[in-house]
Amino acid sequence: MNERVLRVLEYHKVRDHVVRLASSSLGKARAQELVPSSDLAEVEAWQRSTAEGVTVYRLRGLIPLGGIHDNRSAIRRAALGGILAAAEMLDMADTIMAGRRLKKFLQDTNDEESIPELMKLAESVPELKQLEDEIRAVVDDNGAVRDTASAELRRIRVEMRTQQARVKEKLESIIRQPTYQKMLQDPIITQRNDRYCVPVKVEYRGSFDGIVHDQSASGSTLFIEPAAVVRLANALRELEIKEEREIQKILQQLSAQVGQHANELQDGQEALAELDFIFAKTAYARKLRAVRPLFNDQGIVNVKRARHPLIDPNVVVPSDLRLGEDFILLVITGPNTGGKTVTLKTLGLLTLMGMSGLHIPADEESMLSTFDEVYADIGDEQSIEQSLSTFSSHMTNIVTILEQVDFRSLVLFDELGAGTDPTEGAALAMSILDFLKERGVRTVATTHYSELKAYAYNEPDAINASVEFDVQSLRPTYRLLIGVPGRSNAFAISERLGLRRAIIDHAKSRLTTEEVAVDELIRKLEQNQHVAAQEREKAETLRRELEMLMDEFEQEKQQYYSQKDRMMERAEEEARKAVRKAEQEAAEIVEELRRIAAQERGQIKEHRLIELRKELESKTPKLKREAKQPKAKPADRPLQAGDHVAIVHLGQKGHILEIKGNQVMVQIGMIKTKLKKEQLELLPPEQEPTRTIASRKKIETKQVSLELDLRGANVEEGILAIDKRIDDSLLAGLSTIHVIHGKGTGALRAGVQEYLRTHRQVKSYRYGVEGEGGNGVTVVTLR
Structure with missing residues (x-):
């Protein structure tokens, strides 16, 4: 994309907003490289990633981007065998931890809602927990190498602290001696050139034995290392050199480990830069209340309620912008300061933003197209240095544009043909528009020339548009009216400003009949357009109100179902408690009956007891719930x-x-x-x-008994009945059947169990235990 159009449409200001919203230097550098792309697949991929970023913000809120550093140079040096500083190591560990935290955050978000584009990037972020732990074991949070980094370093530093204490003790004994106190400027110990010194008055230089390391700015004080501590200080310096060598050795080993993971770390840096950049685009979209545009490569633009991103959102007036489907040339007319140029810049800038993967400030389902190039001739490009007039400057730019355009271009002209004789300027403008139209170039032009209104009206691939003007307030509304040419409103404005009515009427009489008719036609078109816009706004308001009512209705309905379920659960629990109490009482009665039966030698049959118990169980209430959502x-x-x-x-x-x-x-x-x-x-x-809802029938589950009474049936009838009952029980979700066949001769019992032994849906079977009917009942367990 040519730099001139980026500058004219103020694309760099949008880019600067994105740069400021990036969290790391990596993300800021990536955002600074932002440029539009003409490749549809690439643009759609960028738009998907921005949309996924919006999804992450919506689901999770604040995104953990802290702790990311630009380590690319350090990684390259480590890969070549260089030694990294301790502070660079700390940045490396912080970045590894930040990458791992962000990766986990995105994986958790992906579990809630799919974000494939972001997950591709997250997969390139290495975890490398072991390397991070090794770095932190060596380097502390202040970027210094720890004493525990190696046993040798620990030993050296212990000796250093001991030697430092000896040096300071010797110096303190010197400054406390009365002989030296009068020679000292202040009784303090200081350091110069990494050597311990005392401040000596310059007049005592010959009396104070030692090495001069520095002098004060005034020259009245010398900083002298006393001769008595030189030997001790030299020993300390030797230990410091050993410390530096040991630290270099430790950092060299650690740098070698970083170098082994150089490729992974470099890939991670690129992925983190891209992720930070994507979330910067996301933050800008949220700031603008922007949406993801639909994209095509056919030159079709249909942006709904477009807003210029650099104008205060509290004052900007939305406009509907269309181009490329029913017409490829849009001619916008209207008074000065009416918003024509803003409309032109809005279309151009939103196109560039969309082609950069940025969401645009407009309504949902807005559509943009990719273009190979966007050209713009906007504003006064007069060049004093080149001694060019306004017209010459514009025409120079237009000549360049006409030499380069093709059907994959978008061209924006502001005040086409202005700056010269109106008749010649209008003719030249129409000729330029003809040239572009014949080549299928999508073009938007603003103009004052009334001749261009007739041109756009008569050309099948062109259409008029205007910016609305409120004659009562003498102010533009900045609302774009496509299909309606602009009026000058000169008479109306003059009358509002107090010009005599007679003068205005005399001026009107000088107009031709055709001019008066056209002006009246435009006035009626504007009026009809205004009424239609009001009706659309009312319809949109009603639609939003209906959707709100539907949402409220859905919420109330769900609350009703939830409350109903809770009430039914409570009722069911109370019923179960009552039934459990009744079952307990019944069990006691049955036990008493069994005891009496034993005493009376089986006068009461076991199967009768089973029937009584099953009858009690069948009384347990089963409450049915209606479906929550039809x-x-x-x-x-x-x-x-x-x-x-x-x-x-x-x-x-x-x-x-x-x-x-x-x-x-x-x-x-x-x-x-x-x-x-x-x-x-x-x-x-x-x-x-x-x-x-009221008339929908409920399908009730068929109740299947736990018992199958075969008494009185022959073996063949019993097998048929068992087969059907097994099917019904499986459908009803039952796992156990009690088959009552009695004792009798044993033929029915034997036939039943032989059939059950080979049935593939039967897991096992057994005789009934005491209380279930004994050998007169077979208990079947299904698979």
């Missing part, structure tokens, strides 16, 4: 535009206007609203919807 009946084909549908959760009918993914635009009477596919049920074209 489901639409599956269609035998995909939904299409024009289909008649029932909105099952509202009990309403409508027809489909448009389908985008899972979102469906449905017309319900006078209202248009967006719904999800699963909320809609396909109807035949002639059928009115009759299904409502």
Whole structure:
């Protein structure tokens, strides 16, 4: 993209905003390189990554980007065998930790909602926990090498501290001696050139034995290392040299480990730079309340309620901008300071932002196109140094543009043909527009020339537009009206400013009939456009209110179902408690009956006891809950535009206007609203919807008894009955069946168990224990 158009459209100001929002020097450097791309696949990938960044902000809020440093130079030196400083090592460890933390953060976010573009970058961030631990074991949080980095370093530093104490002790004994106190400027110990000194008055230089290391600015004080401590200080210096050598040895070993992971660390640096840059773009999108634009490479632009990103959002007026579908040339007319240039710059700058992967300040479903080049001739480019007039300067730029454009270009002209004779300027402007139109170039031009209004009206690939002007307040509204040419409003403005009515009427009489008719036609078009805009705004307000009411209705409905469930659970729990109490009492009664039966030698049959117990169990209440959300009946084909549908959760009918993914635009009477596919049920074209929430039938689960009584049946009848009961029990989710066959001759029992032994759905079977019927009952466990 040419630098001139980036400068004219103030693209660098947008880029500077993104740079400031980056958290690290890596991200800032990456943002500083931001330029538009004409490759559709690349632009869409950039847009996806920015959209995923918005998703991360929405789901998780603050993103952990702290601790990232630019270590690229240090990594390259380590790879070549160089020794890194302790502070560089600390930056390396901090970056490894920050990368690992950010990677974990993105992985957790990806578990909630897929972010594939960001995860690709996160996979390139190395974890290298062991290397980080080794660095932190050597370097402390202040960037100094720890005493514990090696046993030798620890020993050296212990000796150094001992020797430093000896030196200071000797110096303190000197400054306390009365002989020396009168010679000292101050009784203190200081350091000069890494040697311990005392401040001696210059007049005592000959009396104080030692080495001079420095002198004060005034020359009245000499900083002298006493001769008595020179030997001790020399020994200390030798230990310091040993310390430096040991530190270099330790850092060399650690640098070698960094060099072994150089490729991973470099890849991680690039990934962290890109991630920081993406989240800077995301932060800018949030700041602008921007949206992700749809993209094409066909030169089609349709931006809804576009706002210039560099104008205060509290004063900027949104505009709808269209180009490239029904027309490729847009001619904007209107008074000065009416907003024509702002509209032109808004279109150009939003195009460049979108092609850079930035979201744009506009409404959802706005569309932009990629262009190989964007050209702009905007503002006064007069060059005093080149002695060019305004017209000459503009024409020089236009000549350059016309030599380079093709059908993959977007061209923006501000006041095309201005600065010269109006008649010649208008003719030249029309000729330039013809040249561009014939080559299929998408072009937007602003002008004062009324001749261009007629030109745009008569050309099939061109259309007029204007910026609205409020005659009552004598101020522009900055609202763009596509399809309506601008009026000069000179008479209306003059009258509002107090010009005599007679003068205005005389001026009107000088206009031709055609000019008066055209002006009146434009006035009516503006009026109709204004009314239509008001009606659209009312319809949009009603749509938003309906969506809010639908959301409130859904929330209240869910609250109702939740409350109903809680009430049913409480009722069911109370019922279970009552039944458990009754079962306990019944069990006591049964036990008493069994005891009596034993005494009376089996007068009461075991199977009768089982029947009584199962009858009690069947009395346990089973409460059914209604579905929380009614489901639409599956269609035998995909939904299409024009289909008649029932909105099952509202009990309403409508027809489909448009389908985008899972979102469906449905017309319900006078209202248009967006719904999800699963909320809609396909109807035949002639059928009115009759299904409502109240009329939907509930399918109840068939109750299956735990017992199968085969007494009186032969073996063949028993096997058929068992086979059916096993199927019913599996469907009902039961795992146990009690088959009552009695004792009798044993033929039915033997036949039943022989069949159960080979049945593939039977896990095991056994005779009933005491209380279950003994040998007269077979208990079957299903798989």
